Amino acid sequence: MANNLCVRFVKAAVGAIDASHFAVTTEAIPSAEMGDIVVQNAFVSLDPYQRRQMMPNVAYANPLNLGDVMVGRAIGQVVESKHADFKVGDWALGHFGWQRYTKIKVSGAEKINLDGFSASTYLGALGSPGVTAWVGLHAIAKAVPTDTVVISAATGAVGSVAAALARSIGCRVVGIAGGPAKCQHAVEKLGYSVCVDYRDPNFKQLLAQATPQGIDVDFENVGGAIFDC
Numbered sequence: 001m002a003n004n005l006c007v008r009f010v011k012a013a014v015g016a017i018d019a020s021h022f023a024v025t026t027e028a029i030p031s032a033e034m035g036d037i038v039v040q041n042a043f044v045s046l047d048p049y050q051r052r053q054m055m056p057n058v059a060y061a062n063p064l065n066l067g068d069v070m071v072g073r074a075i076g077q078v079v080e081s082k083h084a085d086f087k088v089g090d091w092a093l094g095h096f097g098w099q100r101y102t103k104i105k106v107s108g109a110e111k112i113n114l115d116g117f118s119a120s121t122y123l124g125a126l127g128s129p130g131v132t133a134w135v136g137l138h139a140i141a142k143a144v145p146t147d148t149v150v151i152s153a154a155t156g157a158v159g160s161v162a163a164a165l166a167r168s169i170g171c172r173v174v175g176i177a178g179g180p181a182k183c184q185h186a187v188e189k190l191g192y193s194v195c196v197d198y199r200d201p202n203f204k205q206l207l208a209q210a211t212p213q214g215i216d217v218d219f220e221n222v223g224g225a226i227f228d229c
């Protein structure tokens with residue numbers, strides 16, 4: 001018989017995160033009550049914000065308590081419904097956490113018509129990272145085709161979509177990523193004109209060489225030393 005596989009948060013994050021911060025538990029699959037659905041999760045998103053919810057004494061939305069199921073956006077299919085808005089088999093998106101099955105009020109779930117895209121796309125390019133990239137590039141930076149756009153964390157969830165959007169309107173797109181392999185991936189697969197390795201001791205000089213006309217838009221995903229230079 002199927003069980004619910006859950007990943008629970010068991011140790012506050014100080015320094016690097018490893019397996020000791022989590023416990024994998026096998027639990028009963030929850031049952032829906034009136035107004036609930038139960039979703040069988042297909043994909044879960046791992047995002048930078050989750051670390052803040054694992055840190056002690058950090059004021060951030062809904063901090064985790066020890067023993068909680070790890071937070072995270074997920075998409076899956078409804079396996080039980082006690083609300084007229086969802087039927088079994090519908091795709092649902094929400095903060096369902098790191099678990100195989102989630103019971104949730106329908107107010108916490110968004111019904112998704114996959115519309116020919118894979119379900120995971122709704123956690124990526126068509127989800128929060130994609131919206132973040134679009135808002136940053138178009139609503140905030142107001143990029144135009146003649147711009148040179150520099151994007152840090154170039155191969156990440158937000159950076160890779162920002163690069164595609166910038167390139168689609170004709171911008172020259174310069175990436176910043178960690179290591180030669182990621183820089184190669186950025187140029188060969190993600191459409192960057194050039195990508196600079198921030199771990200290279202000559203990073204500052206290489207960035208200047210990669211942007212001979214200057215930088216019109218700095219799509220800053222990291223901050224700190226990269227932003228300062």
Ligand SMILES: NC(=O)c1ccc[n+]([C@@H]2O[C@H](COP(=O)([O-])OP(=O)(O)OC[C@H]3O[C@@H](n4cnc5c(N)ncnc54)[C@H](OP(=O)(O)O)[C@@H]3O)[C@@H](O)[C@H]2O)c1
Pocket residue numbers: 047048049127128129130132153154155156157158159176177178179182198221222224226
């Ligand atoms: N994902 C979302 O839905 C979302 C929504 C709103 C805001 N944001 C924000 O957008 C930014 C990017 O998010 P993301 O989801 O795209 O992240 P991500 O895919 O997890 O990418 C993180 C990357 O950031 C780079 N990085 C981390 N620490 C670094 C350091 N000290 N110096 C240089 N590079 C460093 C690393 O790049 P390398 O591997 O190349 O070293 C790392 O792989 C974050 O600030 C996040 O808080 C994200």
